[in-house]
Amino acid sequence: MATTDAGHPTDAHGHSDSAHGHDGHGDHDHDHPSYLAHHFDTPEQQFDSGKLGMWLFLVTEILFFSGMFCAYAIFRAWRPEVFEGCSQFLNTKLGAINTGVLLFSSLTMAWAVRCAQLEQHKQCACLIATTLSCAMVFLGVKAIEYSHKWTMGLLPAGLYSYDPANPHPVGGPNYLAYICAPFAAATVGVLIWLIISYLRGAKFQFAVAKPLLVVCLSFFGGVGLGTILESGGDDSEHGSVHVAQHDDHQHGDHQHGGEQHGGEQHDGEHSAEHTPAHAEPAVATLPAAGAMVDDSNDLAVLKRLASDATNTGLQGELKALEAQDKMSGGAITYDDSDDSSATIAASKDNVLRPSRAGVFFSIYYCMTGVHAIHILAGIGVLIWLLVRTMRNDFNRNYFGPVDYIGLYWHLVDLIWIYLFPLMYLIR
């Protein structure tokens, strides 16, 4: 063992992918291929370890999200009307198209795993690049959704500044530009890299940069897609906005005037637009966001919603409210500040106070935001995977990383599959 040090510079290197020479026994390498980290005995052991590790990681991810799903469940149980009302601000079309995009990307990912197992390197790389592009489209559409809401002031509780009388304030910051900026920078970076590698004749780099450029551009494809869908006859969102404006129909001065009008007559739901929002306790239609500026029919709305037997939380609230009502002889202390109405027993106040609507958007941003971060992380690892695939690192005995990242990608997809109905389809 005197030669140990010679073949074994530092253990940091000893553990890198190549398993050579860590113990100075030459014959050792024969049954230890280069892709097998040398604390493992067999490729199967390595694969099983990685797979189990990935599954456990996914368990932690689910639990991580579960905290937010719990928060969602709690607050929705407490304030079903807020959730139903606010959900109308979400654009179902954009949500649906993103769901489709992610589902498709899951397909390409699963297919990529298969190709890696069959050693179809080229096809595998194509499929990974497609998955990446889908991820980018998703983010592009999300950018439209986010920036649109930010402009309208539909923000987390503390920042919430939506004004139903003026839903599209003019002259705010251009959020879309802010979101797009880093992606534009990345695109330009990849482009420069592409050109340089072409000029220098670095074939491999050129080959990698090509699909990456497509991937980057997909983001703007997503932005374009989002813009088109947003303007092309949006069903509910602007309907509710209009309700919010009850009597003044001054769409003309909106920033995105063009977008507003497209779909306003399409939907039966929109009849609400033509009835002053506080005229009747909205039997057929939901109180929508319009109720937000309307104090008078809150109790009625509450009663109506509470008549649905599933809204047990609300019944409790109603009872507490009525009890309070009795005790104070009808003179309910009206807490006008948005501040201190945390609990069920809180006094009767607006069903859809801005701060409460804000909680919906808090949860919306927390959940979709953390999900988007996972998409970004997924993009990072998929790029790494793309490079390795193009380097032909994988073969029928060693395709673990493709498999694991595939699992991760499916989970990210799956979480969205839950988010979509819970956020967009609850009205």
Place this chain on the structure above:
Amino acid sequence: MSAGSLRSGYEVNDPGYPTPQENYLTNSKGVLSWMFTLDHKRIGLMYLIGVSVAFLVAGLLALGIRLHLLSPDGALFNTGFFKWLAPEKQPNDIYNQVFTLHGAIMVFLFIIPSVPAALGNFLVPVMLGAKDVAFPRLNLSSFYLWVAGAIFFVMALMASGLDTGWTFYTPYSTTTDSSVILATTGAFILGFSSIFTGLNFIVTINTMRPPGMTWFRMPLFLWATYSTSIIQVLATPVLGITLLLLIAERTMHIGIFDPEYNGDPVTFQHFFWFYSHPAVYIMILPAFGIISELISVHSHKRIFGYRFIAYSSIAIALLGFLVWGHHMFTSGMSPMTTIIFSALTFTVSVPSAIKVFNWLATMYKGSISLTTPMVYAISFIFLFTIGGLTGLHLGTLATDLHLHDTYFVVAHFHYVMVGGTLVAFLGGVFHWWPKMVGRMYNEIGGKISAALVFIGFNLTFLPQFVLGSRGMPRRYATYDPEFQALHIMSTYGALTLGIGLFIALGVLLYSLINGRKAPANPWGGATLEWACTSPPPYYNFDRPPVVGDPYEFGNIEWDAESDRYVKVEPKRKVVPSETPAEKPAHAGE
């Protein structure tokens, strides 16, 4: 610790094994070889140093608390030194920050990583007979996440301190202007460090077991680590999201926890304790594992009720998820809920008690050697039993209403966390120290430290039970003069405890300089770590280990001539000349 402080070139440690020229401490040199090491043993040692430093810092803060409480109006932080140090702060504010940082550092930086990350990293692969953990790189990154978390805590300390208590309860934590964001970011990062360690161990134990190492041949320490890892993986993400939401609450006012924005602070408590009650089992389960090993090895007797101990660890891990509400009996849950949580709390003490009975039964009629680790182990049993039983007082609704948020709770959890985990940790460090560094320490010094820790600890915390049941609330900088005598006792106890701990540190460090070289098996253990040399070689085993019964002591005997334990079974005797030089080290592959 530098590799150079230990000489290489050991003589034969165990007649059955070839002479190693190199061990994991000497096989590569230089600071970088440590910083980028992927060797689980080195990472374990680095963790050991890290958590010890954290423990030292938090321990000094604890002494600060105790010194302040010497007088009813507060002592230490009223002195001129603190006026000079922090002129803009009131003594009471300083007190709040000191106890918060004490708690937060002890919990997040010391106790949670202490046994699993420090000792566990060193021991899990060796005990298992594997070359390393399944994901060595992830292991190293866990360590650096720990370092990053520690840096955040230091930054919080430097910025404007932290005064929320380690529990970060809202709404105070959303309104105070101390550095909540820095500290919670630190705790968030530490959470991921802990998750990755747990994940690594689960996979390692599942897939890296060598042939012959069946589940029921695993040492109980591995069972304990496995159950701990389950909790780490299942509970910690919830802490992560809770802290993230708290950060969002402070920055954006998302209104989930903050009543100002229609949030609900009790939801925070639920989220927090959903993690933190299981987390107390992250703290104690590995300690159970250590004690199972220590009691059995130093009694030279087969562990009593192996399967009961193994399964009870898993039972604790799972039941521990159902009882978090017992921290919130006074937070305004419905009476029905409190009753259910109270009942579930009782069930979780059953598996803990099973373990205590098993340890006692193991010692019964064993041939006990009262070594330092054994002294620590015995004091563990005593102290943990008190801690666990007082937990039942707290789990009982009627008594908890009186005792909640008093010194009784403080005493309870110190009996389980210090009397339990810390004492077991020290016992474990003394037990495996010869394996880690290859040196024996001074037994007398070790026993003195154990005795002082035991006496000092009881002197510190027994009076606190009395204080609490007489109504002394926790987290107060000043108190009614009638409590002073007990507080003074407690402070003297803390000083004694501190001296004991410093002696323990001194004894261990001194062994590095002047310790006798450790044989492979100084205690007569039968688990695999005693089958490799002390310290182990880089890949732990120069030849694939022969997996046997981890608690079969019949064929291990003290050999007075060579001053070590040897295997007496003839079938494993290998003549040194037979050691085949031409055979690859990992013949199993």
